[in-house]
Amino acid sequence: MDNKKRRIVVKVGTNVMTNKDNRILGPVLKSLVRQIATLYEEDIMVVLVSSGSAIAGKEILGEISIKDESKRRQVYSSVGQPRMMRHYYSIFHDYGMRCAQVLATKRDFSPGIHRENMINCYESLLSEGIIPIANEDDAVSVTMSMFSDNDELASLVAELIGAEKLIILSDTEGLYTGHPEDDESEKLNKVQIDENVEKYVQESDKGEGEGRGGMESKIKIAKGTAAKNIPTYIANGKRDDVILDIMAGKPVGTKFTS
Secondary structure, X not given: OOOOOEEEEEEEOHHHHEOOOOOEOHHHHHHHHHHHHXXXXXXXXXXXXXXXXXXXXXXXHOOOOOOOHHHHHXXXXXXXXXXXXXXXXXXXXXXXXXXEEEEEOHHHHOOOHHHHHHHHHHHHHHHOOOEEEEEEOOOOOOHHHOOOOHHHHHHHHHHXXXXXXXXXXXXXXXXXXXXXXXOOOOEOOEEEXXXXXXXXXXXXXXXXXXXXXXXXXXXXXXXXXXXXXOOEEEEEOOOOOHHHHHHOOOOOOEEEEO
């Protein structure tokens, strides 16, 4: 397989793949894989950056006695990661495709042997037509080695593999000029990196807390990635054929460009 085939990175957040009861939605995962399989047939390789391991772990364990939030995340993620990969392995197998798990911490992207190992891993998987599924290594990733969220991981992977696009799938249609549910709010189809669009999320996010992976964080990551000449999209992951529509140039989500 040509190691220089077109590449994109797709990041799917926890809110996309779960319902209001925090249960993993199988149909959403199947839709994602179906779209990736379609792109695969068009000689476009996809690296999937997937959240969900902590939720999957909680599905298995329920409530645990550990009170420390960092340790709880380590336990839930360690238990849930194999469950998530079992989901993906089974669905990709139905399409005659293979996938692989690639866990990383922030230090793995620092210049040096760790970064070289990451490059070798991704290039080798892609050369064999294997879909890498990336996630933060929550079992060992703490403090300085943590990503701000999986959006940051996706951005770093996109740069690492020379992706032509980064698609961040969330539970919103894109960036709005106010709260998405307000009638006066309009979705922005395109944003330049020097535009002050952060002002639009200050009101809509108030009272919710930024958390890991909030819209303010997504804008920062999208602008930073677009500044590296990798157009970045924020779009609704539960929308039918959202990835295929973006690749077809349809006005889906919000596109960030330099």
